[in-house]
Amino acid sequence: MPVTQRFGEGHRILVSGGAGFVPSHTVDALLARGCEVVAIDNFITGSRDNVAHLAGEPRFTLIEADLTEGLPPLPGRFDAILHMASPASPTDFTKLPMEILKVGSIGTMALLERAVEDAARFLMASTSEAYGDPLVHPQPESYWGNVNPNGIRSVYDESKRFSEAATMAYHRFHGLDTAIVRIFNTYGPRMRPDDGRAIPTFIDQALRGTPLTVQGTGAQTRSITYVDDLVRGILLLLDSREPGPINCGTEHEITMLDLASLIVRLAGSDSPIELVERAPDDPEKRRPDLTLARQKLGYEPQVGPEEGLSRTIDYFRTLSNASQ
Numbered sequence: 001m002p003v004t005q006r007f008g009e010g011h012r013i014l015v016s017g018g019a020g021f022v023p024s025h026t027v028d029a030l031l032a033r034g035c036e037v038v039a040i041d042n043f044i045t046g047s048r049d050n051v052a053h054l055a056g057e058p059r060f061t062l063i064e065a066d067l068t069e070g071l072p073p074l075p076g077r078f079d080a081i082l083h084m085a086s087p088a089s090p091t092d093f094t095k096l097p098m099e100i101l102k103v104g105s106i107g108t109m110a111l112l113e114r115a116v117e118d119a120a121r122f123l124m125a126s127t128s129e130a131y132g133d134p135l136v137h138p139q140p141e142s143y144w145g146n147v148n149p150n151g152i153r154s155v156y157d158e159s160k161r162f163s164e165a166a167t168m169a170y171h172r173f174h175g176l177d178t179a180i181v182r183i184f185n186t187y188g189p190r191m192r193p194d195d196g197r198a199i200p201t202f203i204d205q206a207l208r209g210t211p212l213t214v215q216g217t218g219a220q221t222r223s224i225t226y227v228d229d230l231v232r233g234i235l236l237l238l239d240s241r242e243p244g245p246i247n248c249g250t251e252h253e254i255t256m257l258d259l260a261s262l263i264v265r266l267a268g269s270d271s272p273i274e275l276v277e278r279a280p281d282d283p284e285k286r287r288p289d290l291t292l293a294r295q296k297l298g299y300e301p302q303v304g305p306e307e308g309l310s311r312t313i314d315y316f317r318t319l320s321n322a323s324q
């Protein structure tokens with residue numbers, strides 16, 4: 001069923017983590033629709049550079065604040081709140097475990113309370129990590145997952161699962177208008193070269209001419225989504241009346257070894273590929289079942305891996321040129 005646009009000119013949207021990779025692209029899309037956007041960020045993994053192009057935009061405000069220390073003063077009412085703040089890279093799971101747990105618990109609760117006060121639509125950025133190392137493939141929203149509750153990834157997986165539980169409790173108990181997007185591996189411009197996730201790491205290595213470090217045998221797979229496709233899905237979900245989790249991603253599944261080879265080719269690099277030790281609890285495979293996203297939102301990814309990766313490589317080249 002086609003979704004009719006609910007949010008646009010005259011609507012005020014709060015985006016937590018607004019200076020991050022996915023959130024900053026979401027901010028751009030909301031502004032392009034005519035919304036007024038307030039972004040909160042403590043820059044723990046995001047950067048002012050991601051929203052620097054919005055300097056002088058009267059419909060955009062950036063507030064530096066840590067969500068886990070209580071919300072800063074935010075006068076006026078919001079029509080929608082998008083909770084996207086959280087460190088999200090596997091390297092953050094060991095570097096920032098407390099920050100991840102707090103933003104997914106204290107931060108989520110603070111924004112849910114504000115959404116109730118404002119009678120705002122509340123959209124929470126969840127993750128395919130909610131499925132853990134899945135025993136069902138591809139993963140439909142009805143699958144409860146296979147998560148190690150106290151392993152190295154648990155700070156992230158469980159904080160997102162807690163956020164989902166809290167979001168649904170506010171929906172059931174307070175009648176809050178909610179939405180949950182389960183995001184599958186997304187890549188694109190504004191990722192950090194030292195972010196620790198596979199795609200920025202491989203691109204950075206390919207452009208430097210150093211070996212691409214593929215974990216394990218490289219046979220593990222991911223479905224990779226270009227950020228523009230994800231943001232379209234997020235806005236479709238925001239516009240819809242769907243309260244619960246919906247997968248957003250692509251069905252294009254690729255092994256880590258093939259991904260590394262593709263990046264070497266697209267970057268015109270002569271870097272070799274080197275197999276390194278695999279991180280604990282690293283999932284074997286991930287692919288979204290997009291049936292619900294298609295049925296409820298009319299969502300269809302449009303950007304293929306060659307095009308998306310080429311655009312991302314171009315962005316990383318501008319970064320390395322700027323630093324020379």
Ligand SMILES: NC(=O)c1ccc[n+]([C@@H]2O[C@H](COP(=O)([O-])OP(=O)(O)OC[C@H]3O[C@@H](n4cnc5c(N)ncnc54)[C@H](O)[C@@H]3O)[C@@H](O)[C@H]2O)c1
Pocket residue numbers: 016017018019020021022023040041042043044045046047065066067068083084085086087088103107125126127128182183184185186187
């Ligand atoms: N990129 C992906 O593939 C992916 C996959 C699944 C889920 N997600 C989710 O999407 C959201 C955005 O992810 P991303 O990849 O763009 O990561 P990101 O790190 O670039 O963005 C997150 C932003 O949140 C900010 N932040 C973190 N803690 C905060 C706090 N306590 N107070 C205020 N700001 C805070 C960071 O500084 C950063 O700007 C996250 O919630 C993440 O869990 C992303």
